[in-house]
Amino acid sequence: MQGEKGIIYFDNAATSYPKPRSVFEAMEEHFFDIGASPGRSGHRLALAASRIIMGVREELAALLGVNDPLDIVLTKNVTEALNIAAFGLLKAGDNVVTTAMEHNSVIRPLRELEAKGVEVSVVPCSLLGKLDWEAFIGALKPNTKAIFMQHISNVTGGMMPIAEVGKIAQAKGIVFIVDGAQSAGAIPIDLQKSNVDIFAFTGHKSLLGPQGTGGFYIRKGLASKMSHFACGGTGSRSEYEVHPDFLPDKFEAGTPNTIGFAGLLGALRFLAQEGIANIRAHEEELTRVFSAGLEGIEGVSIYGNLDATSKAALVSFNIDGVSPSEAALILDEEFGIMTRVGLHCAPLAHRSIGTFPIGTLRFSFGYFNTLAEIHQGLRAIAEIADRFKRATF
Amino acid sequence: MKEEGYSVAIFESVYHVLRCEKIMKEQKIEYKIIPVPRHISSDCGVCLRFPTQYQEEVLAAIDDKVEVESIHPL
Numbered sequence: 001m002q003g004e005k006g007i008i009y010f011d012n013a014a015t016s017y018p019k020p021r022s023v024f025e026a027m028e029e030h031f032f033d034i035g036a037s038p039g040r041s042g043h044r045l046a047l048a049a050s051r052i053i054m055g056v057r058e059e060l061a062a063l064l065g066v067n068d069p070l071d072i073v074l075t076k077n078v079t080e081a082l083n084i085a086a087f088g089l090l091k092a093g094d095n096v097v098t099t100a101m102e103h104n105s106v107i108r109p110l111r112e113l114e115a116k117g118v119e120v121s122v123v124p125c126s127l128l129g130k131l132d133w134e135a136f137i138g139a140l141k142p143n144t145k146a147i148f149m150q151h152i153s154n155v156t157g158g159m160m161p162i163a164e165v166g167k168i169a170q171a172k173g174i175v176f177i178v179d180g181a182q183s184a185g186a187i188p189i190d191l192q193k194s195n196v197d198i199f200a201f202t203g204h205k206s207l208l209g210p211q212g213t214g215g216f217y218i219r220k221g222l223a224s225k226m227s228h229f230a231c232g233g234t235g236s237r238s239e240y241e242v243h244p245d246f247l248p249d250k251f252e253a254g255t256p257n258t259i260g261f262a263g264l265l266g267a268l269r270f271l272a273q274e275g276i277a278n279i280r281a282h283e284e285e286l287t288r289v290f291s292a293g294l295e296g297i298e299g300v301s302i303y304g305n306l307d308a309t310s311k312a313a314l315v316s317f318n319i320d321g322v323s324p325s326e327a328a329l330i331l332d333e334e335f336g337i338m339t340r341v342g343l344h345c346a347p348l349a350h351r352s353i354g355t356f357p358i359g360t361l362r363f364s365f366g367y368f369n370t371l372a373e374i375h376q377g378l379r380a381i382a383e384i385a386d387r388f389k390r391a392t393f
Numbered sequence: 394m395k396e397e398g399y400s401v402a403i404f405e406s407v408y409h410v411l412r413c414e415k416i417m418k419e420q421k422i423e424y425k426i427i428p429v430p431r432h433i434s435s436d437c438g439v440c441l442r443f444p445t446q447y448q449e450e451v452l453a454a455i456d457d458k459v460e461v462e463s464i465h466p467l
Contacts, residue, residue: 039438041438070412072408
């Protein structure tokens with residue numbers, strides 16, 4: 001594990017590490033004992049593979065508060081899920097509303113659609129990353145087809161007012177798509193009770209699964225109003241040369257990353273066992289202690305809201321006198337601390353909080369981080385801040 | 394394989410079949426997942442086989458929850 005290698009991994013917002021042992025064990029079992037392709041053949045190994053995929057849907061449905069597991073589509077990552085939503089829903093002449101804190105996996109598909117005649121409205125956010133509510137309401141037009149909004153910012157850890165936005169979207173008949181990349185597995189989520197129409201998630205961050213897994217929940221009745229993204233073999237309706245229009249097959253062409261989903265199933269069972277509330281409590285504590293310590297270090301600028309109870313377990317900051325990339329290199333080489341530096345694939349977010357184009361240092365904590373590691377991180381930052389106190393750059 | 398007295402229910406995809414499997418287990422109804430007989434359909438590869446005498450119970454159990462495409466006696 002990481003402790004033995006002398007490294008501290010504070011880059012969980014990029015991908016979680018380490019993974020629970022049960023993830024590896026599930027993948028190992030699949031590799032040696034199952035191996036078959038789900039949903040294609042009818043033999044016992046293929047059925048075992050199909051049951052893995054079904055198990056993933058069922059565990060996710062339980063975790064996210066979804067009634068029907070077949071309303072959960074599986075993809076290779078959350079970016080693919082967001083692309084399916086954007087390209088499946090929006091046509092030239094539609095208006096789409098999004099925010100100035102979004103990740104490129106929301107912004108880039110929308111900008112591409114903008115070049116094809118979709119009107120894109122980006123609602124400004126404050127220096128702390130908070131949505132300008134009045135500007136948001138003002139952005140909603142008669143031809144607004146959809147709202148694309150993150151649940152949690154990967155730059156500041158701040159949370160968008162999803163419940164309130166959902167109510168407005170429902171009242172106006174606007175499709176509400178939420179980017180749950182940073183929230184699924186990190187905080188309790190109940191989709192059936194929400195007004196979210198599509199919730200995109202990834203398997204390899206707070207869900208603690210392997211890379212190459214992700215997907216989205218889609219509200220009943222919406223899929224029939226969308227065009228499919230990729231088409232091809234699904235193992236169903238094989239005599240037809242036309243792609244199926246029922247879920248989940250409509251959005252699941254081709255063979256999935258079955259061994260990856262076997263790992264994700266192991267992870268989801270781990271999460272169910274540990275309990276999201278416990279995981280959240282631990283990560284909140286880490287964030288609280290870190291933020292409190294960081295505030296006490298001279299020469300450090302912290303971005304976003306500092307209240308650990310209303311944000312995810314990540315903090316963006318800068319150290320006076322040293323560029324974030326240089327500081328990150330020192331943290332890696334001298335202190336064995338892994339962080340992510342720069343724009344975090346979210347240039348708009350950095351523009352909003354005033355750190356464009358240099359970006360920030362980002363520490364993002366996970367379930368397996370400890371308070372001892374937090375204190376080591378704080379000592380490292382204090383040392384670097386002191387070293388560059390009188391430096392000019 | 395003894396095929397007397399069995400029927401099969403055909404579904405849109407294997408995941409629909411697995412959804413049924415869960416319900417059959419909960420309700421303790423005899424079933425088996427078998428490859429779809431070619432003479433019936435090329436849909437999804439597998440189907441739910443059950444003793445024909447239990448057809449009503451099967452359909453009642455999955456009624457609102459999973460959509461059946463068709464039922465065929467074997």
